[in-house]
Amino acid sequence: xxxxxxxxxxxxxxxxxxxxxxxxxxxxxxxxxxxxxxxxxxxxxxxxxxxxxxxxxxxxxxxxxxxxxxxxxxxxxxxxxxxxxxxxxxxxxxxxxxxxxxxxxxxxxxxxxxxxxxxxxxxxxxxxxxxxxxxxxxxxxxxxxxxxxxxxxxxxxxxxxxxxxxxxxxxxxxxxxxxxxxxxxxxxxxxxxxxxxxxxxxxxxxxxxxxxxxxxxxxxxxxxxxxxxxxxxxxxxxxxxxxxxxxxxxxxxxxxxxxxxxxxxxxxxxxxxxxxxx
Amino acid sequence: xxxxxxxxxxxxxxxxxxxxxxxxxxxxxxxxxxxxxxxxxxxxxxxxxxxxxxxxxxxxxxxxxxxxxxxxxxxxxxxxxxxxxxxxxxxxxxxxxxxxxxxxxxxxxxxxxxxxxxxxxxxxxxxxxxxxxxxxxxxxxxxxxxxxxxxxxxxxxxxxxxxxxxxxxxxxxxxxxxxxxxxxxxxxxxxxxxxxxxxxxxxxxxxxxxxxxxxxxxxxxxxxxxxxxxxxxxxxxxxxxxxxxxxxxxxxxxxxxxxxxxxxxxxxxxxxxxxxxxxxxxxxxxxxxxxxxxxxxxxxx
Numbered sequence: 001x002x003x004x005x006x007x008x009x010x011x012x013x014x015x016x017x018x019x020x021x022x023x024x025x026x027x028x029x030x031x032x033x034x035x036x037x038x039x040x041x042x043x044x045x046x047x048x049x050x051x052x053x054x055x056x057x058x059x060x061x062x063x064x065x066x067x068x069x070x071x072x073x074x075x076x077x078x079x080x081x082x083x084x085x086x087x088x089x090x091x092x093x094x095x096x097x098x099x100x101x102x103x104x105x106x107x108x109x110x111x112x113x114x115x116x117x118x119x120x121x122x123x124x125x126x127x128x129x130x131x132x133x134x135x136x137x138x139x140x141x142x143x144x145x146x147x148x149x150x151x152x153x154x155x156x157x158x159x160x161x162x163x164x165x166x167x168x169x170x171x172x173x174x175x176x177x178x179x180x181x182x183x184x185x186x187x188x189x190x191x192x193x194x195x196x197x198x199x200x201x202x203x204x205x206x207x208x209x210x211x212x213x214x215x216x217x218x219x220x221x222x223x224x225x226x227x228x229x230x231x232x233x234x235x236x237x238x239x240x241x242x243x244x245x246x247x248x249x250x251x252x253x254x255x256x257x258x259x260x261x262x263x264x265x266x267x268x269x270x271x272x273x274x275x276x277x278x
Numbered sequence: 279x280x281x282x283x284x285x286x287x288x289x290x291x292x293x294x295x296x297x298x299x300x301x302x303x304x305x306x307x308x309x310x311x312x313x314x315x316x317x318x319x320x321x322x323x324x325x326x327x328x329x330x331x332x333x334x335x336x337x338x339x340x341x342x343x344x345x346x347x348x349x350x351x352x353x354x355x356x357x358x359x360x361x362x363x364x365x366x367x368x369x370x371x372x373x374x375x376x377x378x379x380x381x382x383x384x385x386x387x388x389x390x391x392x393x394x395x396x397x398x399x400x401x402x403x404x405x406x407x408x409x410x411x412x413x414x415x416x417x418x419x420x421x422x423x424x425x426x427x428x429x430x431x432x433x434x435x436x437x438x439x440x441x442x443x444x445x446x447x448x449x450x451x452x453x454x455x456x457x458x459x460x461x462x463x464x465x466x467x468x469x470x471x472x473x474x475x476x477x478x479x480x481x482x483x484x485x486x487x488x489x490x491x492x493x494x495x496x497x498x499x500x501x502x503x504x505x506x507x508x509x510x511x512x513x514x515x516x517x518x519x520x521x522x523x524x525x526x527x528x529x530x531x532x533x534x535x536x537x538x539x540x541x542x543x544x545x546x547x548x549x550x551x552x553x554x555x556x557x558x559x560x561x562x563x564x565x566x567x568x569x570x571x572x573x574x575x576x577x578x579x
Binding site for chain 1: 304305306308309311312313314315316318319320322323324326327328329330331334381384385388389394400402403404406407409410411412413414416417418419421422426428455458459462463519520522523526527535538539542548551552555558559562563566570
């Protein structure tokens with residue numbers, strides 16, 4: 001039972017990763033190992049007939065090198081998604097850390113409601129996407145619209161990660177010690193309490209970043225034109241490309257997830273939290 | 279703080295807010311300040327867009343919020359097509375939820391109760407799919423049982439049937455597997471948390487009194503984790519309702535989320551899409567509120 005379920009979950013991941021280095025994937029065993037061609041196509045490094053399917057490259061910044069400017073090139077869609085998701089995380093930090101502290105530290109009327117609302121993902125991506133189209137017709141397809149949408153959709157994960165960290169600390173004593181030494185309350189919060197919770201905050205930021213970078217439902221509804229977020233790049237390959245190329249595109253995403261998982265385990269976090277739909 | 283300041287100025291703020299005297303007043307002000315950023319985001323990105331989408335769903339025009347008509351809702355409730363979509367959504371979500379939680383109970387049991395070799399690795403492997411978007415979950419199922427999938431090829435090689443007779447990745451059964459791919463890891467994670475908190479002593483007592491492992495599970499362990507199972511059912515069902523990307527890859531069944539995106543395609547029926555979004559939101563909200571109110575679900579989420 002256990003073995004079958006784990007195989008069901010992991011076998012396709014391994015097979016996809018292996019297949020991304022094959023030239024053909026018909027029959028039981030993929031053929032034509034080992035080639036990096038699929039990865040080159042997916043990353044936009046090789047000329048292809050359907051070149052619009054591959055990742056474009058853009059100049060991130062230019063290094064002045066011996067009188068000539070050397071452009072540092074990055075894959076456009078990857079960089080775009082990284083930036084969008086970072087924007088979402090920035091908003092999540094500003095809204096998530098304070099409310100997590102309020103719930104963990106203070107008692108106040110309506111606390112259960114604040115608690116429930118801050119950790120329940122009430123609006124799924126599709127519904128929020130439709131709502132954004134209507135409410136912000138000029139903003140919804142812009143980077144700013146995507147960032148704001150991501151931050152609302154992923155806020156619960158930040159609040160949960162930070163709140164559990166706060167709850168493991170003796171906040172009252174910490175706060176009172178700092179206050180008795182003469183620190184003002186805002187100073188206490190910003191320079192004493194928040195730094196103490198940094199591992200929870202970092203874990204929340206990493207989780208929010210990954211989930212925002214992979215957010216498909218919202219992006220699909222509000223996205224208009226221009227550079228596509230990473231999730232749409234994946235969908236484009238899954239729907240249109242030959243199997244080995246789609247495998248390479250998906251494997252690229254696996255690599256990101258593995259890197260993030262390793263980073264989370266370094267922080268001593270048990271991994272992704274369980275809620276949140278896709 | 280400038281926006282907040284103006285907000286505070288525009289309404290007549292109570293005295294404790296502007297000139298706090300007691301420590302209690304100051305504390306109330308701090309709580310407000312701590313909750314304010316989240317409230318602003320929730321209103322700007324959540325409440326206001328949802329209100330606008332509710333408004334357009336009762337509008338008489340497609341692009342402007344004017345007039346009042348319930349035509350879009352009438353369509354949803356009377357058109358047999360939309361009723362069919364609603365029925366599809368509910369039975370499919372319920373079926374996949376029960377299956378996913380049914381598989382997650384023994385999985386969580388094995389992971390938490392037994393000293394499995396490399397159990398940390400197993401936990402990581404089982405949790406891995408949680409961070410994969412729905413489109414990738416669909417792709418994983420195609421990798422297994424699609425037209426040139428792994429299982430398809432193996433079965434076809436050992437039987438007389440061709441790969442196309444064996445493959446079922448793009449059918450409703452394939453979609454069922456793709457849902458499970460997203461849901462089993464989430465359900466397992468919730469249940470693992472509950473198992474970790476179960477006290478081992480009653481189980482050991484039952485075993486030493488001669489109960490079989492199954493009897494121990496049925497009469498000792500199960501009652502202890504029942505609230506967690508309810509919680510897992512609630513959250514997994516909500517996940518199932520929200521699945522969308524998977525359906526774009528395997529379009530074998532039209533459910534609510536897929537239909538919403540179709541309304542926005544050719545024809546651009548924003549009013550019906552809005553009405554569907556409102557219906558979804560109301561249903562999900564009511565379901566969660568009822569589940570948390572009337573079950574012993576220990577989710578606190």
